Amino acid sequence: MSEVERLIRYCKVDTQSDPDNENVTPSSEKQFNLAKMLKQELEELGLEDVTLDEHCYVYAWLPSNVEGAAKTVGFIAHMDTAPDFSGTNVNPRIIENYDGNDIVLNEAMVTKVEDFPELKALKGKTLLVSDGTTLLGADDKAGIVSIMEALAYLKNHPEIKHGRIAIGFTPDEEIGNGAKYFDIEKFGADFAYTMDGGTVREISDETFNAASATVTFNGFSIHPGSAKNKMVNAGSIACSYQQLLPEYARPEHTEGRDGFIHLCGMQGSTTHAELNYIIRDHDRNKLEEMKGWMLKAVDFVNAMHGEGTCSIEIKDAYHNMKEVLDEHPDAVKYAFQAYDELSITPLHEPVRGGTDGAELSLRGLPCPNLGVGGGNFHGPYEYCCIEELQQAVTVILTIVQDVAKGE
């Protein structure tokens, strides 16, 4: 089972990104260790123009083997692992013929089916897990494996017809910078897929629209013993501002297609206070509506406490990629078609977050996200179902053949 060997090999390379160094790409030098390994393996697989640039992006191309003009399809995965949990000395363990019960990772750590009921569906499958002291790193090394195994298969089966295939491995996805230096022009794909989802059934073509807001409060400080009718406490006003926003729109009360306003940071004193928010919704109009609530609350505070007490700065972050993918339907069409041919029942739900593909789509490379068989990302309970990973390889192989046929 070459997928599992390859996955173990990549998982053992520590590639954790560093949120404290987000102004530099890659944020951690060690991501180059995997990038160099992949560069060499891509060269050995006979890909063309394999490049590793100074920002730790790996690009490679497999030339078309069909006559005429087939579209170029791209596959993208990220090399870094999440900063949330250690990725040092990853020690993966294979569980063959999983019995569907709790998984003992070590003396202190057990993956409980009660907590993760989706494990029940994986009974009888082969799972890869960590030893509980680190994450596994299937997010997104399983994605890299799906792409590399598909390329290895194509090398051994030259009779399989495909158009030009573009490959991109990126750093720093987990700190939101995966697409930052991605060279779309050089990549040259008509459309692409990020291989970075959970279960192989997952196809995501819809993300949140995202904005952030900083709300600032100015107070007036005076000795509290003689403060009557004089002190204006910026900290207190900030607390009431938060109460002016609808409680039902907080993340802890939302799911599915509900958007939210999330207070993710606060600091304050009598003279000055600041609240930091992120705002999310799949529907751009609803996002604008929530921004409107926040602006209205600012006006209300200023009417109560005087002009200049409160101000807000709102910044847009990313947009729902569905707007782009609806205009360029090929990427999603070929994915659904492959799932249909392989009898995989698609799990098609809006992502309650963003993907690198969302940014790439808006910059001109239509790019939905596909699952590769992992679960419980970013922590010690992470696992990868090897049979699903193998299915992800066949999804890639099916897509490239269908695209070459142009049907």
Ligand SMILES: [Zn+2]
């Ligand atoms: Zn990922």
